[in-house]
Amino acid sequence: MTATEMLLDAVDLARAAAEEEAGAESVGAHVGVHGEDEHSVTHLFEAEHAGYRGWSWAVTVAHAGEGSPVSISEVVLLPGPDALVAPEWVPWSERVRAGDLGVGDLMPPRENDPRLVEAYVQSDDPAVEEVALEIGLGRTRVLSREGRLEAA
Structure with missing residues (x-):
């Protein structure tokens, strides 16, 4: 054989x-x-x-x-050719529709979103850090000019 x-x-x-x-x-x-x-x-x-x-x-x-x-x-x-298969995967950011989210639901922003920019570079001076947090500069990202114009 x-x-x-x-x-x-x-x-x-x-x-x-x-x-x-x-x-x-x-x-x-x-x-x-x-x-x-x-x-x-x-x-x-x-x-x-x-x-x-x-x-x-x-x-x-x-x-x-x-x-x-x-x-x-x-x-x-x-x-096989007649098999039932799952549809092609679509990222969540493209699947979410109006009504899918409720009050208080948070979603991460898109990667490299042009509407967001880095807020500020942290300082080694504790006094500067304290003032920065008091005036709202403690956020890591804030709206860019484009983001502010779109929001307006």
């Missing part, structure tokens, strides 16, 4: 690996095999889990060369 035939005949080994990862009840019928290279193939099994219709367990089996045993390379769950 050639090495390629050994890899193609490793369905039982691949099924056992998928069942060990997912549980026997979650691994369905063998639905295909895909050659990766001359030393490895990936066997596909239906995912029998209610939330994963259209997904497949993919088990890659490999060997190091003639006479070497076939071994499991990896076991993963992959979506």
